[in-house]
Amino acid sequence: MSSVPVRTRVKICGLSREQDVDAAVEAGADAIGLVLYPKSPRYVSAARAAELARRLPPFVTPVLLFVNETLDSVRAACEQVPGATLQFHGDETPAFCRQAAGARPWMRAARIPLDAAQPFDLLKFASDFSEAQALLLDAHVEGYGGAGRTFPWSRLPTSASCHAVLSGGLTPANVADGIVQVRPRFRTLAVDVSSGVEASKGVKDAAKIHQFVAAVRAADEHLARSSHVRLPAA
Numbered sequence: 001m002s003s004v005p006v007r008t009r010v011k012i013c014g015l016s017r018e019q020d021v022d023a024a025v026e027a028g029a030d031a032i033g034l035v036l037y038p039k040s041p042r043y044v045s046a047a048r049a050a051e052l053a054r055r056l057p058p059f060v061t062p063v064l065l066f067v068n069e070t071l072d073s074v075r076a077a078c079e080q081v082p083g084a085t086l087q088f089h090g091d092e093t094p095a096f097c098r099q100a101a102g103a104r105p106w107m108r109a110a111r112i113p114l115d116a117a118q119p120f121d122l123l124k125f126a127s128d129f130s131e132a133q134a135l136l137l138d139a140h141v142e143g144y145g146g147a148g149r150t151f152p153w154s155r156l157p158t159s160a161s162c163h164a165v166l167s168g169g170l171t172p173a174n175v176a177d178g179i180v181q182v183r184p185r186f187r188t189l190a191v192d193v194s195s196g197v198e199a200s201k202g203v204k205d206a207a208k209i210h211q212f213v214a215a216v217r218a219a220d221e222h223l224a225r226s227s228h229v230r231l232p233a234a
């Protein structure tokens with residue numbers, strides 16, 4: 001028996017300042033989210049997103065977030081930020097996501113109702129968006145996202161074959177619990193945070209970013225110690 005260490009990937013979302021990008025990179029983030037939704041307090045233009053993305057070192061991915069944007073706007077933004085992954089966070093259809101993304105990897109937000117009485121079938125959603133690289137699991141909130149609200153993780157299926165990104169109200173205090181509860185249900189699990197590492201809307205707090213990443217690493221170590229998986233024979 002060998003333990004298999006897993007490193008949970010981390011995305012810090014809603015960055016609009018150089019120093020916040022640098023803080024995310026220094027803390028060890030794997031991706032940064034740039035919100036190209038004009039109604040968001042974290043909005044950046046495609047040109048600004050390109051500027052911020054140019055600060056990234058290799059192997060840290062810029063993620064361009066759209067809400068119900070036009071095909072032309074998505075494509076134009078993609079041309080300015082090469083190597084970006086796309087995050088569709090509105091009411092986009094699978095066909096729109098496929099067409100807009102072309103060969104680029106994309107994620108679709110699954111906005112999970114906070115009210116248990118409202119039905120939500122994640123397995124059906126995953127089947128509809130089967131071409132997505134991952135589903136981003138978020139709370140269903142007014143304004144589409146970035147509200148710092150946690151949805152009941154118990155609403156997630158016990159087993160799904162897709163890659164998932166847990167988001168919605170994560171903080172340095174609850175992210176480890178989220179990873180321990182949710183990771184076993186998916187093929188892989190990454191985490192995504194915005195409000196939980198902010199000083200105010202759109203202004204990140206470097207200390208909170210570091211605390212968040214440290215909490216993720218603590219959860220990884222906990223899971224590596226507790227899950228002993230038999231490796232296939234060589």
Ligand SMILES: O=C(O)c1ccccc1NCC(=O)[C@H](O)[C@H](O)COP(=O)(O)O
Pocket residue numbers: 013014033035037040041042065067089136138143144145146147148149167168169170192193194195196
């Ligand atoms: O950040 C925004 O303002 C925003 C607006 C509209 C759609 C999505 C938005 N942000 C998405 C995210 O930052 C995250 O992917 C996710 O919603 C988690 O946010 P939070 O609960 O604030 O950590």
